[in-house]
Amino acid sequence: MSCGEHNFREKLTEICREFNNDPNELISILHKAQGEFGFLPQKVQETIANIIKIPSSRIYGVVTFYSYFTMEPKGKYPISICTGTACYVKGAEKVLEAFEEKLNIKNGQTTSDGKFSMSSLRCVGACGLAPVVMVGDKIYGSVNADQVEKILSEYD
Amino acid sequence: MKNKQIKIALKNCGKIDPERIKDYIAVDGYKALGSCLSEKMPGDVIDIIKSSGLRGRGGGGFPTGKKWEIASKFDADQKYVICNADEGDPGAFMDRSILEGDPHSVIEAMTICGYATGATEGYVYIRAEYPLAIKRLLIAIGQAKEVGLLGKNILNSGFDFEIGLKYGAGAFVCGEETALIASMEGKRGNPVNKPPYPVECGYKGKPSNVNNVETFANIPKIINKGASWFSSIGTEGSKGTKVFALAGKVKNVGLVEVPMGTTLRELIFDIGGGIVNGKKFKAAQTGGPSGGCLTEKHLDTRIDYESLKACGSMMGSGGMIVMDEDDCMVAIAEFYLGFTVEESCGKCVPCREGNYVLHEILKKITHGEGTLEDLDKLKNISEVVKATSLCGLGQTSPNPVLSTLSNFYDEYYDHVVNKKCAAKKCRSLLTYSIIEENCIGCLQCKRVCPADAISGELKEKHVIDPEACIKCGACVSKCKFNAIVVE
Amino acid sequence: MKKIESIDKLNALRTYLENEKAVSESKNVIVKVAMSTCSIATGSEQVMEYFQEQMKLEAIGSKIIKTGCMGLCHSEPTVEITVPGKEPVIFGKVDQKRVEIIIKDYIKLGKEVDGVIN
Numbered sequence: 001m002s003c004g005e006h007n008f009r010e011k012l013t014e015i016c017r018e019f020n021n022d023p024n025e026l027i028s029i030l031h032k033a034q035g036e037f038g039f040l041p042q043k044v045q046e047t048i049a050n051i052i053k054i055p056s057s058r059i060y061g062v063v064t065f066y067s068y069f070t071m072e073p074k075g076k077y078p079i080s081i082c083t084g085t086a087c088y089v090k091g092a093e094k095v096l097e098a099f100e101e102k103l104n105i106k107n108g109q110t111t112s113d114g115k116f117s118m119s120s121l122r123c124v125g126a127c128g129l130a131p132v133v134m135v136g137d138k139i140y141g142s143v144n145a146d147q148v149e150k151i152l153s154e155y156d
Numbered sequence: 157m158k159n160k161q162i163k164i165a166l167k168n169c170g171k172i173d174p175e176r177i178k179d180y181i182a183v184d185g186y187k188a189l190g191s192c193l194s195e196k197m198p199g200d201v202i203d204i205i206k207s208s209g210l211r212g213r214g215g216g217g218f219p220t221g222k223k224w225e226i227a228s229k230f231d232a233d234q235k236y237v238i239c240n241a242d243e244g245d246p247g248a249f250m251d252r253s254i255l256e257g258d259p260h261s262v263i264e265a266m267t268i269c270g271y272a273t274g275a276t277e278g279y280v281y282i283r284a285e286y287p288l289a290i291k292r293l294l295i296a297i298g299q300a301k302e303v304g305l306l307g308k309n310i311l312n313s314g315f316d317f318e319i320g321l322k323y324g325a326g327a328f329v330c331g332e333e334t335a336l337i338a339s340m341e342g343k344r345g346n347p348v349n350k351p352p353y354p355v356e357c358g359y360k361g362k363p364s365n366v367n368n369v370e371t372f373a374n375i376p377k378i379i380n381k382g383a384s385w386f387s388s389i390g391t392e393g394s395k396g397t398k399v400f401a402l403a404g405k406v407k408n409v410g411l412v413e414v415p416m417g418t419t420l421r422e423l424i425f426d427i428g429g430g431i432v433n434g435k436k437f438k439a440a441q442t443g444g445p446s447g448g449c450l451t452e453k454h455l456d457t458r459i460d461y462e463s464l465k466a467c468g469s470m471m472g473s474g475g476m477i478v479m480d481e482d483d484c485m486v487a488i489a490e491f492y493l494g495f496t497v498e499e500s501c502g503k504c505v506p507c508r509e510g511n512y513v514l515h516e517i518l519k520k521i522t523h524g525e526g527t528l529e530d531l532d533k534l535k536n537i538s539e540v541v542k543a544t545s546l547c548g549l550g551q552t553s554p555n556p557v558l559s560t561l562s563n564f565y566d567e568y569y570d571h572v573v574n575k576k577c578a579a580k581k582c583r584s585l586l587t588y589s590i591i592e593e594n595c596i597g598c599l600q601c602k603r604v605c606p607a608d609a610i611s612g613e614l615k616e617k618h619v620i621d622p623e624a625c626i627k628c629g630a631c632v633s634k635c636k637f638n639a640i641v642v643e
Numbered sequence: 644m645k646k647i648e649s650i651d652k653l654n655a656l657r658t659y660l661e662n663e664k665a666v667s668e669s670k671n672v673i674v675k676v677a678m679s680t681c682s683i684a685t686g687s688e689q690v691m692e693y694f695q696e697q698m699k700l701e702a703i704g705s706k707i708i709k710t711g712c713m714g715l716c717h718s719e720p721t722v723e724i725t726v727p728g729k730e731p732v733i734f735g736k737v738d739q740k741r742v743e744i745i746i747k748d749y750i751k752l753g754k755e756v757d758g759v760i761n
Contacts, residue, residue: 025342068324089477128409288706
């Protein structure tokens with residue numbers, strides 16, 4: 001985290017207050033916090049626990065349960081490869097392998113320069129465009145392994 | 157053949173601007189709500205929905221009117237209406253389309269449900285992966301509030317109703333009602349034993365009526381056109397229409413809405429345009445990870461809740477993935493079980509451990525290490541997991557295994573006994589070799605092989621060393637002379 | 644928009660809006676551009692902008708509406724065109740070039756053009 005310790009506690013206090021420090025709203029709070037910091041490291045979890053007065057183990061339990069939350073920082077350009085059924089039967093696995101090869105990382109990892117990170121997700125609901133790859137918010141449809149290099153070059 | 161389609165849930169999708177409430181009002185929007193609040197008692201509304209025969213479109217198929225009736229009977233200071241928009245079934249996207257294309261219909265239906273069941277608060281539990289649907293839903297809620305179709309004293313009737321959003325965070329199990337409610341309360345999405353059902357003891361311990369997006373989208377049209385109009389469409393036990401998301405190896409990938417009782421053949425070949433690239437139809441998977449594979453012999457089965465169950469599949473939310481001769485059914489079963497293993501919440505042993513073992517056995521088979529004994533094990537464990545799991549996820553997760561085992565036993569047999577994968581999907585079972593007559597010795601394949609498994613000099617016949625070959629397929633795509641065969 | 648205070652007012656508003664819609668449809672070419680997640684991914688926003696630009700340039704009375712998904716994922720971006728007095732026609736895989744053809748040949752000259760989805 002780039003901001004100072006004081007600042008980030010302040011930010012989290014603000015987020016929690018928005019949801020009335022209500023533990024029922026934990027998932028909304030975590031969404032907001034991840035949107036702010038990009039990921040949810042232990043420190044963030046402990047601070048939230050402290051503010052809304054619940055055990056940090058409960059927060060850890062929630063963060064690790066839901067695939068949307070991450071404890072690792074993502075790359076500047078997070079790449080999500082859809083591995084839903086429609087994408088699977090249309091060859092998403094080959095696309096995933098091509099990204100792994102070109103970026104020289106495994107699925108779930110971030111490149112050493114912090115530029116790209118890779119993850120697979122289950123269905124973005126754009127099955128008409130299968131296989132689907134998302135870079136940030138941009139959706140690429142009907143992707144095949146040969147297009148991977150071209151997609152990556154857009155982010156040079 | 158598009159005229160086989162009847163659009164009820166999708167009536168306004170693609171027809172109106174979802175971000176303009178005026179567009180919705182101009183096509184009879186909020187007319188149903190108006191008529192409920194002014195002319196009908198809550199019991200009347202429930203009677204209409206009951207006699208329409210509408211059943212839950214999220215998968216289970218529970219009669220919607222009956223659910224509303226039960227919810228209305230409980231006495232509580234607060235009740236809730238919950239819209240399940242956690243469309244986690246991979247390959248289904250009808251809920252997203254409805255929320256993106258016609259969000260007001262869901263808001264109107266939830267309000268009607270609140271009036272009928274005695275609830276004044278509603279929540280839409282929606283996947284965070286659907287940013288556009290969230291945006292349009294928020295706009296629609298804001299507009300409905302602004303004009304007094306949501307909020308306090310709606311249309312001066314004395315009835316109050318508010319709708320809020322709750323966000324999912326990527327957990328398939330949260331499509332299950334009790335897990336969904338746990339998630340709404342900020343907890344891990346672990347399901348709990350039923351009964352009590354959420355309709356008695358749900359969100360914050362209060363009676364909560366949970367319906368799926370597509371179910372809600374049917375409500376205003378049923379109120380406007382009448383129960384008998386709705387029940388005249390469909391089959392004996394399944395009334396109305398169903399939206400299917402046709403995807404996979406079918407030509408016209410898209411959303412279609414057909415009367416219950418339409419055959420698979422009409423869906424895939426008439427509306428879907430058949431299989432891409434002139435390939436042969438092999439299977440259609442319905443019901444996602446909880447469903448099963450339908451085959452050629454089911455093509456003329458009339459699709460409804462009961463007939464799909466009889467075929468070893470289920471309606472599910474309406475995802476329909478079409479597969480062709482290039483898809484290996486063992487690998488498909490492995491794919492689904494891989495999904496289940498990742499998505500099992502881990503609370504109950506049969507689902508957590510049973511599915512893991514099933515997945516391991518399937519992996520073994522696709523890697524050429526399976527035995528005939530494994531096939532028996534698959535069947536036995538599947539049945540135990542189905543019978544003993546706590547929630548719907550585990551109770552249905554072995555369906556892809558059981559249905560492929562019964563419909564494609566030959567393929568499993570081929571994998572374990574002959575160590576062959578006819579669809580050429582299971583890499584470990586393939587062998588790459590060079591046809592001598594076709595090889596001109598151009599060195600292309602040798603250069604591209606990452607494992608140095610190809611030997612031979614220029615203008616000499618090349619040879620692939622099967623021990624060193626990693627079966628990556630790089631040589632095949634390089635060879636211009638069709639000299640490399642994969643078996 | 645003002646608050647709708649009663650059922651009667653809602654009914655009156657509906658009648659008014661229905662009329663307004665009918666009048667607009669009798670005078671204008673109605674262009675509906677599907678704008679769902681998948682349509683946007685295939686470029687429907689650009690198609691809509693281009694329609695707006697070109698219809699203005701050609702001075703054709705038109706109403707351009709963004710809608711949800713038409714369900715025709717295989718042919719995105721999709722556009723439904725209704726010329727006054729005619730049945731709506733859906734065009735698939737619409738790009739800038741096809742927008743021009745649709746305007747010049749279908750809307751202005753009433754000719755049959757490629758890319759229609761039945």
